[in-house]
Amino acid sequence: MKKPIRLPHSSFIKGINIDKSFCDTVINHFKSNIHKASKGKITYNYDDVIDKKYKQSLDLSFTDISLCDAFLPHLTKAIKKYEKQYKTVSLLAPYSVIENPRIQYYKKGEGFKTWHCERGWNTNRMLVWMVYLNDVEDGGTEFMYQKLKIPARKGLFLMWPSDFTHTHRGIISQTKEKYILTGWLGWTT
Numbered sequence: 001m002k003k004p005i006r007l008p009h010s011s012f013i014k015g016i017n018i019d020k021s022f023c024d025t026v027i028n029h030f031k032s033n034i035h036k037a038s039k040g041k042i043t044y045n046y047d048d049v050i051d052k053k054y055k056q057s058l059d060l061s062f063t064d065i066s067l068c069d070a071f072l073p074h075l076t077k078a079i080k081k082y083e084k085q086y087k088t089v090s091l092l093a094p095y096s097v098i099e100n101p102r103i104q105y106y107k108k109g110e111g112f113k114t115w116h117c118e119r120g121w122n123t124n125r126m127l128v129w130m131v132y133l134n135d136v137e138d139g140g141t142e143f144m145y146q147k148l149k150i151p152a153r154k155g156l157f158l159m160w161p162s163d164f165t166h167t168h169r170g171i172i173s174q175t176k177e178k179y180i181l182t183g184w185l186g187w188t189t
Contacts, residue, residue, distance in 0.1 A: 101183030111170030139173030
């Protein structure tokens with residue numbers, strides 16, 4: 001049995017576990033719609049560009065209504081847990097999902113290779129969330145300033161601030177493909 005992931009309270013990274021069968025449903029949806037996926041992009045000087053030195057992936061907008069409906073209870077639970085742990089979040093201006101979430105698929109040797117944060121050009125992003133959709137023993141996410149490496153475990157739902165304080169990059173697997181579901185919460189006022 002795998003040891004539970006323990007994240008320090010001071011990291012402002014919260015993890016919860018969600019239903020693994022939901023992860024399988026999302027992966028199957030991606031595979032059925034791979035023809036609609038596009039090469040992963042990064043934003044540079046307000047433009048979306050494809051640059052394999054930084055990121056290699058196939059990305060698919062998460063817009064299927066039935067999947068979104070099935071995901072909403074997981075997202076709501078994660079937000080409530082985050083707000084409970086970090087009470088001041090709920091004192092900020094109203095926030096909600098501000099962009100279409102994305103399913104991201106990485107082949108062996110692919111990933112988001114460079115250090116980055118999620119805020120950058122988009123000042124509305126406040127919190128990032130990500131769900132690992134499959135187990136990847138030699139893959140995951142590394143956070144620079146927190147000095148944390150979080151392994152990709154199926155059903156692990158992470159949430160963290162979007163700013164430079166949470167600069168991160170993918171831990172690239174050379175042995176296994178990786179699927180994630182990711183999105184952003186931002187100010188709505």
